[in-house]
């Protein structure tokens with residue numbers, strides 16, 4: 001039987017082991033590392049391969065490993081190994097919803113494909129900071145058979161969260177700038193079709209019919225979603241609760257022509273501004289940002305909608321200029337940094353991505369992120385706040401040139417250095433290979449002979465193609481009844 005004792009799976013474990021060593025154990029002692037994973041226990045004798053192959057060889061202590069297992073038989077099997085790890089009989093989503101323990105490694109080796117429901121997991125991890133100060137987040141899921149609604153959702157996520165579609169719009173005063181992703185996608189698709197000599201009508205048709213859903217391309221939306229969630233911290237939960245369709249007007253999928261879309265987005269913006277739920281949605285963001293004190297800003301009509309965050313930042317910049325004489329551009333920058341800090345986003349220190357085909361013929365996608373919290377920046381921000389409180393002169397002219405407080409200068413230097421990786425740096429997905437061995441087809445006569453020789457339908461289906469387990473079980477019934485004799 002094909003199990004997780006699989007050479008290509010082992011290769012993926014070795015990649016995880018090396019990634020942890022490179023990004024975590026370079027500054028942490030293994031005995032302090034806390035891990036959460038799905039150890040697996042598909043068959044007796046092959047329990048917790050991930051723990052045995054990844055964590056124990058690195059010197060991580062078994063008592064610091066929490067193993068989640070939603071299947072009670074497997075959980076029992078894991079307990080019986082007496083490996084010393086903690087086994088929790090729970091589904092990951094329930095676990096993360098109900099626990100606020102932090103880990104240094106969270107590795108979710110799923111058996112099936114990604115779903116919208118499961119994408120709440122990275123939102124919970126990022127939004128509730130479950131990776132602590134430093135951490136590794138790893139996911140394995142199958143890249144196949146996503147449901148149609150999830151494909152649609154991925155389309156929105158691919159566009160909403162990935163860089164190519166978030167470039168600046170040509171016209172900075174365009175109020176639909178928040179939707180620039182859609183406009184850029186529309187432009188790109190239009191150009192592609194024009195290059196192929198096909199008109200816009202066909203493009204509109206293809207998009208409406210789902211013809212343009214390149215699943216490989218859409219699945220990239222999963223990596224970008226995780227990355228986006230990790231780098232927006234507490235805001236991730238609000239983002240997840242808000243369905244992306246709300247950010248991606250359906251009409252765009254049907255009319256992806258730049259001019260039309262731009263015009264429609266403008267209209268949609270006007271409509272949205274009059275939408276009574278619009279302000280409420282932004283309140284959710286505010287709350288998640290932890291900047292509810294600015295909430296009254298959105299009640300000013302001129303600050304409605306997409307302009308809100310800009311208004312918030314500007315308002316604070318204005319205040320600093322009025323009360324502390326701080327140059328406006330610096331006040332605005334400081335205000336942006338503080339708003340950012342309140343989300344406690346993760347900085348992405350490193351990323352690796354792989355794909356492989358398991359011996360069960362599952363096409364698997366593996367994403368690894370090394371993250372950290374920029375604590376030095378938070379400390380310097382606190383120092384600048386303290387300076388302001390004590391009215392330390394912010395800027396001075398020395399020898400004819402302007403210099404700023406020591407803390408502000410250090411903060412700017414640190415901020416410039418501590419950017420980390422972002423959507424533009426998503427690495428290519430490397431192929432680890434395949435351990436799938438295609439099976440020979442079996443004829444009906446041979447299948448019946450095997451059944452007569454007491455081979456089980458499961459064994460025959462495992463070794464040969466041509467008949468499903470159910471078909472073989474039906475044949476077995478006939479063998480037992482003597483129909484074929």
Ligand SMILES: C[S@@+](CC[C@H](N)C(=O)[O-])C[C@H]1O[C@@H](n2cnc3c(N)ncnc32)[C@H](O)[C@@H]1O
Nearest residue numbers: 004038039040041049050069070090091092109
């Ligand atoms: C792919 S296997 C783990 C293999 C293991 N990591 C290895 O390297 O051999 C996944 C295991 O986790 C369990 N599992 C899958 N999805 C889960 C979830 N969402 N929550 C908890 N357990 C899950 C499955 O029952 C299965 O035993």
